[in-house]
Amino acid sequence: MKYYHDTGASPFRNPDAFEIAYIPEVFNFRDSQMKDLADALRPGLTGKSPFNMVLRGLPGTGKSTAVHRVFSELEETTSRIVPVYVNCQSENSKFAVFAKIYGKLHGHQPPPSGKPIRQVIYDIGKILNERKVVLLVCFDDANYLLPGKVLNSVLYILLRMHEEYPDARAGVILPMSDMDIDLRAVLDPSVISVLQPDTIYFPPYNEVEISTILRDRIRVGLNPGVITPDIFDCIICHTMRTGDMRVGLDLVRRSVTAAERAGMDVVTRNHVEASFDLAKNAPLDATIQTLCTDERKLYGHIAGMSLGTGESLTSGAVFESVKRYMPISYTGFYEKLKKLDEMRLIDLIFLKGRGTTREIALRYDAEKVMKLTRYGE
Ligand SMILES: Nc1ncnc2c1ncn2[C@@H]1O[C@H](COP(=O)(O)OP(=O)(O)O)[C@@H](O)[C@H]1O
Numbered sequence: 001m002k003y004y005h006d007t008g009a010s011p012f013r014n015p016d017a018f019e020i021a022y023i024p025e026v027f028n029f030r031d032s033q034m035k036d037l038a039d040a041l042r043p044g045l046t047g048k049s050p051f052n053m054v055l056r057g058l059p060g061t062g063k064s065t066a067v068h069r070v071f072s073e074l075e076e077t078t079s080r081i082v083p084v085y086v087n088c089q090s091e092n093s094k095f096a097v098f099a100k101i102y103g104k105l106h107g108h109q110p111p112p113s114g115k116p117i118r119q120v121i122y123d124i125g126k127i128l129n130e131r132k133v134v135l136l137v138c139f140d141d142a143n144y145l146l147p148g149k150v151l152n153s154v155l156y157i158l159l160r161m162h163e164e165y166p167d168a169r170a171g172v173i174l175p176m177s178d179m180d181i182d183l184r185a186v187l188d189p190s191v192i193s194v195l196q197p198d199t200i201y202f203p204p205y206n207e208v209e210i211s212t213i214l215r216d217r218i219r220v221g222l223n224p225g226v227i228t229p230d231i232f233d234c235i236i237c238h239t240m241r242t243g244d245m246r247v248g249l250d251l252v253r254r255s256v257t258a259a260e261r262a263g264m265d266v267v268t269r270n271h272v273e274a275s276f277d278l279a280k281n282a283p284l285d286a287t288i289q290t291l292c293t294d295e296r297k298l299y300g301h302i303a304g305m306s307l308g309t310g311e312s313l314t315s316g317a318v319f320e321s322v323k324r325y326m327p328i329s330y331t332g333f334y335e336k337l338k339k340l341d342e343m344r345l346i347d348l349i350f351l352k353g354r355g356t357t358r359e360i361a362l363r364y365d366a367e368k369v370m371k372l373t374r375y376g377e
């Protein structure tokens, strides 16, 4: 058995074109959203506060890309606005957020180690006040800052900074992929009153749009002929089933890699079929990767129970069962449950007249969750 094949040239012309962080050259079908975003930020160019914006749309509808493109244009055209991009999946604590802002204002130097967060915030306020620059922070996938009310607390500080530092100006952009988060229910009234956000909607792409975007990306990322028209249709068909552009791009990357591994220079239907399961699960997998070990185990345990019983689960029953497998207090358990709910991995349903008992519903297929959380390991 040979492990390597000499295939000559790689089918990839530019492998980066299929990475999550890749910013496409052409960004079609989002003109009106880009214009609304640019309009909202315009006051910042003359040193005034930009309008705060919420970007709403299902995963893969171009929200992050829109922000990256606007931010890079701002970086090129003005020094009046300082854009800071926070990825809330990884930078998910109050300190991480302010350290990122501090770093941006200090030429990418992190705060000195041991510097208390109050000092970091003070420093940020002072710099904004002195330099008269406008801070613009994008909290991408802001829902990841809901546990522990981190989002509430950072918005409160940022948007009220001008009370202490009269010339400090700040605006925020909150892209969120979950359509049913009501900000008024998860943020305090004192934050809502200063946030007053406008919303820009990113509707799902239709089949023609998905095809155009994928075709463009394939042209940039692959050598000609790697994906035949038949296979292209098959990829589009799978992508439409999930409705998520990210799955489509990941499916191309995985299928081409599978072909390359097999020493072939064209993708076959088998490569696509074999890659689809992994590509389809990639977004949920990425979310599960952000959980700590106990949260991941609890999530897997809930999935295992829901598959086993077939009935609806209550928080009490899950606690009784899970405490046999991990040392956990009821308070600790409930906090984790709330986090899973806030991350939209489960639904916690209030039961009338049942005190603190909640019904727990999985938002994803139980077997899939068990596999991705490595249930039983
Ligand atoms: N209109 C578009 N043109 C080209 N690529 C796009 C477009 N919309 C989305 N994409 C690509 O699809 C993927 C998902 O987009 P992203 O901006 O991350 O979506 P969201 O932040 O809404 O989940 C990215 O790789 C992005 O480059």
Ligand SMILES: [Mg+2]
Binding pocket: 060, 063, 064, 065, 140, 141, 175
């Ligand atoms: Mg995004």
